[in-house]
Amino acid sequence: MDRIAWQNPKRERSRAVTARTKSKRTSFQANQEEFKLRCAWLYYVEGMTQEQVAHNLGISRLKVLRLLAATRDEGTVQVIINSQAQSFLALQRALEKHLGLYEAVVVPASDQGEATIASVVGYAAARFLSDQVSDGLSVGIGWGGSLQACMRALTWREAEGLTVVSLLGGLTRASAYNPSSVAWRLADFYQSELYQITAPVFVPDEGLAEALWAQEDFRQLRERARSVDIALLSVGDVSTQASIFRRGILQPEDGKSLRDAGAVGDVLCHFVDQTGVVIDHPVNRRVMAIDPTVLRQVPKVVIASGGVRKVQAIRAGLLATGARMLITDVAAANALLELPPVERTRS
Template identity: 30%
Template sequence: MAAGAKRRSLGRVSGENAVIEVAWMYYHDGRNQQEIAEALGISRATVVNYLQEARETGLIRITLAAPAFTTHRLALELREKFGLAGAWVVPDDGLVAEESFARVVRGAAQWLPDLLAPGDRLGVAWGRTVFELAEQVEARAIADLTVLQLVGSMATPYGFTAEACSTRLAQRLGARCLNLHAPAILSRAELAAELRAEPILKRQLDALEGVNKLLFSAGTVTAQSHVVESGLASPEELDAQVARGAVGVICGRFIDAEGQPMAGPVEARMIGIALPRLVGLEMGLLVVPGLDKVAPSLAAIKGGYVSHIATSTRVAEALLAA
């Protein structure tokens, strides 16, 4: 301990207050763990535990400034090659797929609020990527923001239903939430058409026409695709669409390699926004957390749905090489 420095004990201070005291000394005062331990009369191991608790409970938040990711060499190359307004690239060298996924989602969650403005009407797709992003967005109220569910509800084995994605994100951003109170897909096209004409649902669908920004991740067309697992398409319907040229899924709807919507029996039975309405918006943030999404993401870019992209270094390299 430095000469003249006064040693003090945490004494009766415990619990959260002790954690805050240690975190303040470490992050704001710039003192190292040994100095804190000596100053407070506790062990260095206790200091380490308090700092870990502060991170895990959200008492402190550690972030890197946005330019570290948006001005990365690969981010600039993505912008130039694909004509994007912005790109956010996180490093993932040496990481396994799940670790890379977590980094990309965390980065996109940090970036999203900066891309929104008061009065925006943000359309939200569904899926694990979008749901995990919503969970990690820092609570920040954006005035007069509306979050809209773009595809109807579904009986999914996952926790990340369409309404869960939009509702959670709206909560984090202090926004008004407009959900679709209808199934994502019906058994017959005629039934779907009748339901769309119902006054209550028609008003909800009409509200989607005001969307000016989009948050989504392009889905895959493998046998493990969410569209199959959630019942939006049967394995046979998926195979048929792939045979016709489907390479990806946006908001539950199939797209070809050029990003064009693919008509078919599944499309006619769906309840949700029509894909052409999502082309050329003020912002289309595409989150690409893994190499399995390179092909559908390229199609989404070609189709005009994307103005901003959040991804990792390995995926960025794959996109640029394609």
């Protein structure tokens, strides 16, 4: 007799059911995989919202969340940060650690021309400042090419009780490069109250500067500068290319004398050495501007400056003011990393 006739019918039926079950399970798993892929494709590639994906697939938003999480966990979907963005992030983090900053913003510059650097750094500063604008905010403002560019890129926000404090005096002649013009433009843009040092940024002699600072209005303005919420400023170097000499605010012989005395840059028209100390020099004794060390009491001090030429001045400016935020360009950021690190006291 044929052997097959002697096999147990129940066992054969059981094997058949098992085979069909396995087939269904395999089919179900395949469908689930396809379903997850469709979900991921719609969300990550076609840019649908989770609600739109749920509607398209006829499932709940919670189910969409679970499917998307599964694709990431299984490695079907991998999140990759753009290599250029990743390098910028790494540079910013390195700069924060090296200079003891809370935040560094590094922007690309297509070339190292002064106007280009000022434009891109100024734009980044404008984005930062525009985001900070709120009711009752008080802003201390400096000057420089980056801040002039910043004023051209501000975003309007409604804010009541906004106050702008100019941190330095101006020029006796009208000029687009007047140090006090940046504060005026900021106040005009946001239609806010403005406090200014109504005196030339450099007066003829030390005695006149002392007499002016003794005036009640100037004393009050100095105190007001100490209590601003944000101080935004730029720095300058002491080369012959620096705006303060090119614009005739100071003479070339002043620059040489300052360099000989150890100055590496100016912060609010106060000339500082590489450690951020305001040097003992006649020019510093006749300046009508807030001493940068006063800003150490300000909660948020931001320096917006770029260019390799200014790296010594930037580092000195951070030390002089206690600034914990820096907005600069890539080339300057890399050059700053080659300088000695900045040691900060915990605060």
